[in-house]
Amino acid sequence: MDLTVREYQEGWESEIKSKLESQFSGKLTVTKTETRRVYAQVDRSVSKAVCQYLHDELSFEHCATVIGVDLGEAEQKMQVVYHIDNYTLYKGVVVELTVDVPYDDLHIETVSDIWGGANWHERETWELFGIVFDNHPRLERLLTPDTYEFFPFRKSYKLRGSQ
């Protein structure tokens, strides 16, 4: 990992875009770039490899969030969204990775061995959405009681008074 600190320059986003797309051609699409932001749609089979590449080759040291999104019955899938920050080589750049996870196979590889900070985010996403992070060291309930047998943030779980 190269930890040389560089100040922001224009064109970093397209540099990261071309590096990611050439490394994972066909499995990764950069959907949008903005100043200091790169948005990418990633195939589930390479999600871990992309994270490893970002960490090892591009010095993305910090995983800010792992987010679950339930797209509902119509789409029959959920999504896991990662936000990954850089402190050194591409200082201030955030890469957003979106990974689709179908309803009938809610599994995705954990990244908590790459970034320790992802550990609790993955636990939280599992307990609230039921997305299983394979090889996670400790997939236990964190915020809700251990007796819960449902996943409260899924769209199928309706709140009182909801429309």
Place this chain on the structure above:
Amino acid sequence: MTDEKNTQIPDAQAIAEGAEVTKQMVEDYKANAIDMDKMWITMGPQHPFSHGLWTLKICADGEIVTDADPIVGYLHRGWEKEVENRTYPKIIPMADRLCYAASMTYTHLYCMTCEKALGIDIPEKTKYIRIVADEINRLQSHLMWMAAVGTDLGNYTAFLWCSREREYWMDMNVRLCGARSTTNYPRIGGVRNDVFDIDCDLPNEEDHSRFMRDLIRCCDHFDKALWDIIYLIDNNSTFVSRMVGNGIITREQCANLGITGPAARGTGVDYDARRDDPYDNYDKVDFDVPVIKTGDSYSRYMVRVEEMFQSTRIIRQAVQKIKALGRNAPYRLKVPANIPAGRTFCKLEDPRGESMMYLVSDGTDRPYRLKVRSPIFVNVSSSKALLEGCRIADVPVIMAMIDMCLGETDR
């Protein structure tokens, strides 16, 4: 009369067997004894050091902490699910409740996310007003933290002095928006009220910027008063010796574990979202980002102290800019009730670290999904790395440097 058994000399084989048994016994004893020395101690949920409802389980080998397991969730309200049921403006007061010590930053973040999703640019003056409001909140949050550190470390005078200084900033908050902690001040597209004309009905033009005059006075007073508190703490060898050299983690560990904010800058991570990923008008004000590479509790304390000086510096500049823009500059825009379908994320430098919101909108007047990234949620998950190898008596000091806030941790 002598006992034959006692006088009998055992043969060599018996001695060897006996020695083997004894050796085995000693080894068994040692193995068991070490296990028996280790003990899980539960600190919390009601504990003087915890500053809110959470539990820290530590595994102690004698006096040394070998493992830690924080347990949170006592305050979990399902915030992210609750907001899916509410229209966008109704979420603003809920965002206040995420963090009671610095509510403005979360409301600011929420409004900023909605504005970005709407694709609107808010008026210049509003950006500076939000900077002022944020920095007031940063100051009062840091002072509250400092007061808590005072009580944690047995320095009650520090608690009283910090609370006293905090009241000045609280008064500024009250004058700005009418509330002490849950401020409900930013709006999508601006702020609730202008900083001119606050509690003023006088015809004299000068009086219309009374609030800003008092804000500058507050800064002047605080810059001196903070030195008093620093002398009080740093000249006290007991206080300093409890902070120096404990809770050490390396810069790489810190970045990997996701620790952000003053705790990270006290470990050598040179990153502040206000400078490196600027939002609103933070790129137009001049300030320094304190970074200390030592990585112990004392460096985290020093970073926060220096940040307070920088905050007053930012407030002074922002006030000048607001005055230059004048009374008649707009401070709020009218915005549509529905946010177009899409995904937006925004991040902001909270007093405690990097907070982030991720909004999935579907074109209606309610969010489809709104995720909050709380800095303390991640910082507290790294307790094991921070506490490993320290003494039980150092646990309150090390955990105090995270600046616990349960409202945002549990959401």
